[in-house]
Amino acid sequence: xxxxxxxxxxxxxxxxxxxxxxxxxxxxxxxxxxxxxxxxxxxxxxxxxxxxxxxxxxxxxxxxxxxxxxxxxxxxxxxxxxxxxxxxxxxxxxxxxxxxxxxxxxxxxxxxxxxxxxxxxxxxxxxxxxxxxxxxxxxxxxxxxxxxxxxxxxxxxxxxxxxxxxxxxxxxxxxxxxxxxxxxxxxxxxxxxxxxxxxxxxxxxxxxxxxxxxxxxxxxxxxxxxxxxxxxxxxxxxxxxxxxxxxxxxxxxxxxxxxxxxxxxxxxxxxxxxxxxxxxxxxxxxxxxxxxxxxxxxxxxxxxxxxxxxxxxxxxxxxxxxxxxxxxxxxxxxxxxxxxxxxxxxxxxxxxxxxxxxxxxxxxxxxxxxxxxxxxxxxxxxxxxxxxxxxxxxxxxxxxxxxxxxxxxxxxxxxxxxxxxxxxxxxxxxxxxxxxxxxxxxxxxxxxxxxxxxxxxxxxxxxxxxxxxxxxx
Amino acid sequence: xxxxxxxxxxxxxxxxxxxxxxxxxxxxxxxxxxxxxxxxxxxxxxxxxxxxxxxxxxxxxxxxxxxxxxxxxxxxxxxxxxxxxxxxxxxxxxxxxxxxxxxxxxxxxxxxxxxxxxxxxxxxxxxxxxxxxxxxxxxxxxxxxxxxxxxxxxxxxxxxxxxxxxxxxxxxxxxxxxxxxxxxxxxxxxxxxxxxxxxxxxxxxxxxxxxxxxxxxxxxxxxxxxxxxxxxxxxxxxxxxxxxxxxxxxxxxxxxxxxxxxxxxxxxxxxxxxxxxxxx
Ligand SMILES: Cc1cc2nc3c(=O)[nH]c(=O)nc-3n(C[C@H](O)[C@H](O)[C@H](O)COP(=O)(O)OP(=O)(O)OC[C@H]3O[C@@H](n4cnc5c(N)ncnc54)[C@H](O)[C@@H]3O)c2cc1C
Ligand code: SF4
Ligand code: FES
Numbered sequence: 001x002x003x004x005x006x007x008x009x010x011x012x013x014x015x016x017x018x019x020x021x022x023x024x025x026x027x028x029x030x031x032x033x034x035x036x037x038x039x040x041x042x043x044x045x046x047x048x049x050x051x052x053x054x055x056x057x058x059x060x061x062x063x064x065x066x067x068x069x070x071x072x073x074x075x076x077x078x079x080x081x082x083x084x085x086x087x088x089x090x091x092x093x094x095x096x097x098x099x100x101x102x103x104x105x106x107x108x109x110x111x112x113x114x115x116x117x118x119x120x121x122x123x124x125x126x127x128x129x130x131x132x133x134x135x136x137x138x139x140x141x142x143x144x145x146x147x148x149x150x151x152x153x154x155x156x157x158x159x160x161x162x163x164x165x166x167x168x169x170x171x172x173x174x175x176x177x178x179x180x181x182x183x184x185x186x187x188x189x190x191x192x193x194x195x196x197x198x199x200x201x202x203x204x205x206x207x208x209x210x211x212x213x214x215x216x217x218x219x220x221x222x223x224x225x226x227x228x229x230x231x232x233x234x235x236x237x238x239x240x241x242x243x244x245x246x247x248x249x250x251x252x253x254x255x256x257x258x259x260x261x262x263x264x265x266x267x268x269x270x271x272x273x274x275x276x277x278x279x280x281x282x283x284x285x286x287x288x289x290x291x292x293x294x295x296x297x298x299x300x301x302x303x304x305x306x307x308x309x310x311x312x313x314x315x316x317x318x319x320x321x322x323x324x325x326x327x328x329x330x331x332x333x334x335x336x337x338x339x340x341x342x343x344x345x346x347x348x349x350x351x352x353x354x355x356x357x358x359x360x361x362x363x364x365x366x367x368x369x370x371x372x373x374x375x376x377x378x379x380x381x382x383x384x385x386x387x388x389x390x391x392x393x394x395x396x397x398x399x400x401x402x403x404x405x406x407x408x409x410x411x412x413x414x415x416x417x418x419x420x421x422x423x424x425x426x427x428x429x430x431x432x433x434x435x436x437x438x439x440x441x442x443x444x445x446x447x448x449x450x451x452x453x454x455x456x457x458x459x460x461x462x463x464x465x466x467x468x469x470x471x472x473x
Numbered sequence: 474x475x476x477x478x479x480x481x482x483x484x485x486x487x488x489x490x491x492x493x494x495x496x497x498x499x500x501x502x503x504x505x506x507x508x509x510x511x512x513x514x515x516x517x518x519x520x521x522x523x524x525x526x527x528x529x530x531x532x533x534x535x536x537x538x539x540x541x542x543x544x545x546x547x548x549x550x551x552x553x554x555x556x557x558x559x560x561x562x563x564x565x566x567x568x569x570x571x572x573x574x575x576x577x578x579x580x581x582x583x584x585x586x587x588x589x590x591x592x593x594x595x596x597x598x599x600x601x602x603x604x605x606x607x608x609x610x611x612x613x614x615x616x617x618x619x620x621x622x623x624x625x626x627x628x629x630x631x632x633x634x635x636x637x638x639x640x641x642x643x644x645x646x647x648x649x650x651x652x653x654x655x656x657x658x659x660x661x662x663x664x665x666x667x668x669x670x671x672x673x674x675x676x677x678x679x680x681x682x683x684x685x686x687x688x689x690x691x692x693x694x695x696x697x698x699x700x701x702x703x704x705x706x707x708x709x710x711x712x713x714x715x716x717x718x719x720x721x722x723x724x725x726x727x728x729x730x731x732x733x734x735x736x737x738x739x740x741x742x743x744x745x746x747x748x749x750x751x752x753x
Contacts, residue, residue, distance in 0.1 A: 179692055181511060181518075181558040218560045220692055224497055246694040250706070257699055257706060257725055259732045266695035274517070274689075280743060283517035283543055285736035359728030408692050408711060 015117035016045040023339040027309050030193045030277055033336060034098075034123075039079070042127040046075035048112055049119045056109035057121060062456045065089045067106060067121055074124055083132040086125060087141075091165045092158060092455060094133065094200050095187060097126025099299075100452050101330045133203060140211055144171035149469040152177060152236040154221045154409070157185020158451045159242035159442030161204065162458030163465070164213045170466050174212070175236075177219040182273060185244055186443075187451070189273040190265070192303050194310070195333075198272070222409035227416075231437060238437050238465050241424065242458060245443035247404040251295070255353030256399075260287060260361030264300045264400035271307050289396025292316045293364065295350065296400035297327040302334060304398040305342045316342045317392070321349040321369050321382045347371070347382060351389070353397070363393040403448050423447055431461030436473055439465055474555035475510075478532060484612040488538050488582055489548050490524070496531030498561045504589040505567030505683065505715055508533065509691045511558040512550065517543045520688045522660075522714065523562070524585035533559075536585035536614070542740040549748065563691040564714045567681070571598040573655040576648055577623065578604045578641050578669055580661025584615050586683060587660045592622040594658070600624055602654075604644045606661075610635035642668050649676045656681070659718060663727050670718035680718035684709045686729060701725050 019035040020026075026033050037045065049071045057067040066085055073082035086093045102108075102122040110118035149172045153160045156178040168174045182188055184201040209215060221227060221243075230236045248263030250256050267286070270276040276286035292308040294301050297320040305316050318337070320327065323346050327334060338344075347369040354363040368388035371380035405422035417425040417434040424433055424440040431439040441457030443449055479492035498508060507522040525534035537544050550556070567590050575594050579587035584605050595601045603623035607613040608631045620626045627644045628636025637644055641661075648654060649672070657680045659669040666682040673680040686698040686709050693711035700709050701722035707713065 179560070180690065181560070218558050219497075220560060220563070223563060223692075224501060224561065246692070248694070248696040250696065252706075257701060257729065259729060263696040266689055266697040269689055269695055275515075279736065280740045282515040283546070283740060285733045285740070287732070358731070359725065406693055 013044060013048050015048065015120055016041045016123070018120070018123055023341070026194065027306075027340045028312075030310055032197055033194050036130055037123055037127040039077070039127075039131070042074050042124060042131075043077060045120050045124060046071045049075070050111055052111055056111060057106040057119075060106040060109040062105065062450075062452045063089050063459065065106075065125075070128060071119065071121070071124055074128060079128055079131045080136065082128045083136065086128055090125075090452075090455065091162050092204055092451070093125050094129035095158065095196060095204070096452055096455075097122050097124075097129055098196050099191060099330075099450075101450065103331045105452075133200070138207075140207075141169055143169055143211065146173075147171045147469060149173065149237045150175070150235060151238045151240065151465060151469075152230050152234070153240045153242065154227075155179075155185060155241065155243040155442070155444075156183035156205070156215065157242055157244050157442060157454060158187060159244075159454035159458040160185070160240065161208060162455045163240045163242065163439075163441075163462045164208055165211070166459060166462035167465060168208065168211045168213050170462075172466070172469060175214040175216055176208075177221055177225075178215065178217045179220040179243075180273065181217050183215050183217060185242075189269045190300065190303070192268065192272055192307055194306065195303065220408070222412045227409065227413045227435075227438070237469060238439070240431075240458070240461055240465065241409065241433070241438065241440040241444060242442040242454065243406065243409055243444045245403045245423075245448045246406040248399070249402045249404055250399055251350060251401065253350060253352055255355055255361075255364075258353055258355040258361045259359050260289070260395055261353060261397045261399065262287065264294075264296070264304045264398050265403065267304055267398045268300070268307065271311075277307075277311060286311065287396050288312050289394070290314050291394045292396045292398070293392060293394040294318050294398045294400055296320065296402070297322070297329060298400065298402070299329045299333055301398075301400040302329045302337045302342075304400050305337055306333075306340055308396065308398065309340050309342060313396075317345050317394075318342060319345045319348050319350060319366065319392070321347065322379065323347055323371060326379045345392070349382065349384065354391070361395060361397055363391055364397065365389055365391055405444060405447075421447070426457075429460060430464035431457055432464060437468075474557060475559040476555045477550055477552055479534075480550075480552050483536075483614045484538075484607070486539075487612065488536060488614055490534060490536045490585070491547070491550070492525075492527075492532050492534045493556060493559060494531060495533050495559050495561075498559065499526045499531050499533050500528045502526040502533060502562035503566035504569070504593045506562035506564050507691070507714060508535065508559050508561030508563065509688065510535070510547070510556050510560075512543070512546050513557050516546065516557065518558075518560075518689060518691075519543050519547075520563070520685070520691055520710070522564075522586040522683060522685075524588055526589070533561075536582050538582045541737045542744045545741065545744055545748070560691060563710055565712075567593065567658075567715060569593045569597045573599060574602070574653050575599045576602045576604060576645065576654050576657045578606075578645055578657060578659040578661070578665075579619070580606045580641055580665040582614070583661030583665075583683075584613075584619065587658070588615055588618050588622055590658060590660075591619065595622055595624070602627065602648055604629065604641050604648070606630065606641035606644075606665075608632065640668070641665065642672055645669060645672060649673065649678060654678050657718075658682075663723055663730065666718060666721075667723035670721070670723075674719045681715050682718040682721060683714045684716060684721065684726060685714065686726060687732060700729075
């Protein structure tokens with residue numbers, strides 16, 4: 001009887017809502033939208049976890065974070081032990097708690113979610129990391145005896161940073177080479193401030209630097225230095241390539257070079273890396289459209305649309321050729337976008353851009369689509385409806401329809417095998433490429449994917465690199 | 474940080490030369506390649522083709538005209554000051570081959586970019602006629618260097634204050650009329666490259682131009698630098714900056730260069746109010 005009462009009480013705790021900036025307010029600023037749990041709400045939410053014997057959530061996590069473990073420690077108020085637990089599997093919990101698609105990974109399989117809302121695993125992860133940043137000792141993790149081996153990590157995105165962190169702890173010398181003038185990869189140039197404050201990324205990089213990782217910016221591998229020179233001239237023993245999928249895809253339809261059509265990469269790089277939303281306090285400008293269309297339906301699309309809104313657009317429309325069910329963005333981002341008044345034009349495909357004599361964009365011609373048979377990706381293929389052309393007006397269009405493999409580095413290394421799409425061939429278990437001493441992982445192997453998959457690949461590769469440096473290829 | 478070790482003003486202070494410490498870039502750079510520079514934390518990333526590289530001393534030289542806020546800000550940097558960021562070498566180098574008689578046409582700061590290419594073509598065994606132009610005598614730069622890098626130097630000024638009066642295209646026409654030119658390289662303002670290419674197309678002479686669209690990363694990541702060449706979209710930062718002059722859509726390039734003209738003007742005007750001594 002007593003036990004039953006406790007159980008009933010347990011079920012009553014509702015999922016603790018995440019406090020957020022009001023949509024009308026946040027649509028005009030670049031500050032973070034979710035404000036984070038307080039220790040009290042975090043402990044309350046942590047109570048909802050049933051501490052399953054066979055936790056489905058762990059199986060759903062690409063890096064197998066000990067989810068019930070870190071949640072239990074939050075429940076007990078031992079936040080320091082909780083973050084330690086998280087770190088043992090995930091070196092960037094403050095980032096992952098914010099940007100992982102929990103709704104298709106750990107939370108979707110959470111038992112509590114079978115009847116009602118799942119445990120807010122992402123929010124709790126974020127809480128533990130934020131609490132540590134604000135209150136932690138900042139003590140460095142222990143470092144193994146120095147090995148005298150040198151590793152170069154090319155690219156400072158989540159994948160490269162994970163490798164750097166793991167290998168520095170194992171006693172190797174690690175240098176991260178980054179093409180941009182600031183480290184962080186997509187976390188810095190792509191994902192906006194209002195979703196992932198840049199300060200968090202810089203602190204993570206700084207944490208690595210304090211452990212001894214050297215970060216060299218403005219180093220374009222393939223131009224400033226070649227992959228082979230890293231071995232021959234600079235004396236590295238192993239190289240990890242985590243250069244991301246930095247090649248913007250366009251639609252290749254007439255009028256695409258009109259002024260006012262930008263790739264999401266360019267638009268977001270201007271906004272985030274160059275802080276162009278502060279123009280003219282900073283020198284990099286960014287087009288401020290009044291009537292904006294963003295093409296695509298992924299996280300990049302939502303980020304671009306919400307950035308345009310914050311830069312003062314009256315109207316922001318997302319144009320996507322499939323239906324809502326196929327939209328790949330995180331549910332929370334679609335929801336946030338809608339709250340901010342962004343409209344969705346689904347089953348719509350542009351066929352041509354329209355411009356004026358000054359070469360500036362004025363609109364686009366679109367076709368209505370309907371869903372046909374499933375394609376290779378398992379999603380139903382959109383097919384155009386004959387004669388359904390119509391025009392949409394706009395003065396700015398952000399093309400966020402995906403990205404490909406940037407050939408800058410790979411084209412200069414003929415002895416490293418690529419697949420048909422230009423991505424690097426790497427062993428899924430070890431990250432080894434076909435070139436001796438070279439590993440690769442993250443978006444440059446898988447195509448544009450997620451932060452956590454890029455980190456997972458980095459962790460496996462770091463293990464394999466460590467083995468190589470200890471025992472050989 | 475990338476320290477400036479030499480600074481010269483030219484063309485009545487409208488053009489500035491900086492020699493900058495950048496050993497890694499200097500070791501790798503080849504004629505025709507460019508760097509991206511950023512003066513400070515708030516600065517914009519500005520692409521400039523290198524005018525000189527010195528691998529032994531580990532320096533590169535850039536020459537820029539004051540056209541807006543960012544170049545005006547560059548101008549404030551003195552010897553001993555540093556650029557926060559310099560990235561490079563970027564773009565494909567000029568293809569240096571022995572072709573025969575080559576005409577190198579340079580206008581404005583394009584002359585500075587043209588200089589190492591001219592020299593390399595000469596060293597590569599070609600006979601070089603160089604044609605350089607400016608609006609007026611006092612704005613002409615690098616005359617002496619271009620003389621040394623070529624076999625014959627023709628100078629044109631729009632107002633006739635020095636050398637031949639008129640545009641570089643007029644001098645070029647005379648050279649082309651001789652009928653022994655195998656290749657023309659033209660670097661300068663877009664209209665100049667457009668008219669040079671138009672003329673050489675009539676003569677059927679192969680022409681190389683170096684394009685300068687707006688860029689962000691310089692590594693093929695953003696597509697901001699796209700230009701239409703032979704009806705196809707190319708990224709100037711990785712596919713160029715040099716292209717077949719007869720195939721470039723110059724009108725589109727000129728329009729695209731205007732993308733931020735209002736923002737640039739605003740930014741520049743603000744700067745000039747603060748530092749009138751550095752205005753152009
Ligand atoms: C706008 C946007 C939003 C996203 N939102 C989410 C999200 O909410 N959740 C999620 O899980 N994922 C999201 N993603 C995807 C996620 O960011 C990527 O999958 C992840 O960052 C890939 O990591 P990476 O380490 O492989 O590469 P990247 O993060 O792309 O980092 C690669 C780095 O390498 C550098 N580099 C490239 N070439 C060279 C070279 N030749 N020499 C030296 N350095 C080089 C690049 O400048 C870059 O800094 C988003 C992506 C974008 C663009
Ligand atoms: S599945 Fe849900 S309830 Fe079970 S351990 Fe994981 S988070 Fe807790
Ligand atoms: S400058 Fe970004 S792709 Fe060329």
